[in-house]
Amino acid sequence: MMITRSEDYVEYCRETARNLRDVQDLALRGNHKQEITRRIQERILQEIELCPEDDMIDIGCGDGTLLQMAQARGLRSAIGLLATEEEAVIVRRLGLQVQQGFTDQLPVSDESASVVVCNNVLLVVPRETIPASLREMYRIARPGARVFIGEIPFEPGPAPEPEFESAAATLAYLYRTHGVRTCLGMLRRMIYWKLTGQPMIIRGGSTICFYAQPQEFIAMAESAGLHIVRSWAHQDWPGNRYNYLFQKASPAAPLNFNRRFSPNA
Template sequence: MITRSEDYIEYCRELARNVRDVQDLALRGKNKRDVTQRIHEAIVREVGLSADDDLVDVGCGDGTLLRMAQSSGTASAVGFLATEEEVAVVRRLGFNVHQGFTDCLPIADESASVVVCNSVLLIVPLDRMAASLGEICRIAKPQARIYLGEIPVAPGPAPEPEFNSARETLSYLYRRYGLRTWFGMLRRMAYWKLTAQPMVIRSGASISFYAQPQEFIAMAKLAGLELVRYWPHEFPAGRYNYLFRKNASTVSDARIPESA
């Protein structure tokens, strides 16, 4: 029996438990290290990361940005991941990482001069978006640069069909994606069987949140973020990257007096 996880977080957890190559935690698929590297080089340029900065990377994946910050001598670099299982893997690389969700980040107000949250908000359900943007704003220093990347404008492709047996699943994957994907899943299934683990595969679409640029900019503005610029993400298409600044006058909720 194959269990399908509707929950992307559970998928991240399961992936981290079985990960062989840490770069898989960036969730771009196999052998995409150079893509992840290029994306983060562009982010470093876009936010103008310097030695004076305190960086927070929300949903830091395989730690690529933290590594870049470390090697360029950034004052501090902290990463958050959705699950303790991912934290355990990335921490072994020597990075300062913790479990934390976009809408509940265990870090003090105004900790970061740069906040990056790339290819993460698309996984967050709409009903947690305002809280997530508020939280990102809360941890940012006044005038901090805030990079929110890979926000889709539309839902992803239709979910994959569901199959109850390994054989049906494998046959579908072979027909739809070819030998490489078929073999990859076969290996995972063999591993699950050998280690007596349940078979859990992600259920179809990974996009929970999407918005047209004007809609997203308005949501961010409500949270206290002022748009600097936005532009289309190169690949995959249909996504935008946004650079904001925290309004100098924004007061984080945590510091608003009860009587206000």
């Protein structure tokens, strides 16, 4: 049986949802995911200064942690979007409002959000789709809205894993480089593919599609109409990721980054 590799991240999300053992796997963060995800989302809540009058859209909401935190704070509305319906079905079971939607075609009406969050998502979106994705964030944001875009790498990621012709060579490589657990996990998937007659496609899900130096990313967002409030090195990965807070200008409340945000301005 021929083994192929795919870096199609949307299909990776679909496969993760289909083989889910734990809802936190949808945050796609590997080990200690719950703790890391909670810490990151707590910080996002602080950065956007969330208040009960807000209407929040979380683009690429993962396992729904941020939506749950928003709900607990009694937010007026909190809607999540996910790349696949397979993920959305699972997160909806937690009682959260979630839909399938891609970053460049958001299924959300104009100016409906006072807060837009898109964390750890654009790095897996093809570069050519980034300008349209930023324009979509601008479109759904209300004048004065805060737009948090997080975990943007500023350098390319590691090279993709090598490809091997045979199952044995693939397993030997995984054993040598990633250890016995990864190797056994792949063996289990290979047996399943063989028994169910499915093609052997290894979806790594780790390739960085989009990265940009802060100056370049800020210029891209500004040309979509988003004004930078501040940018800073990510607390957990300062060596390769940046966070950004933008605001959509409002005629009623001209940009003034020293004042507190006004969600309905």
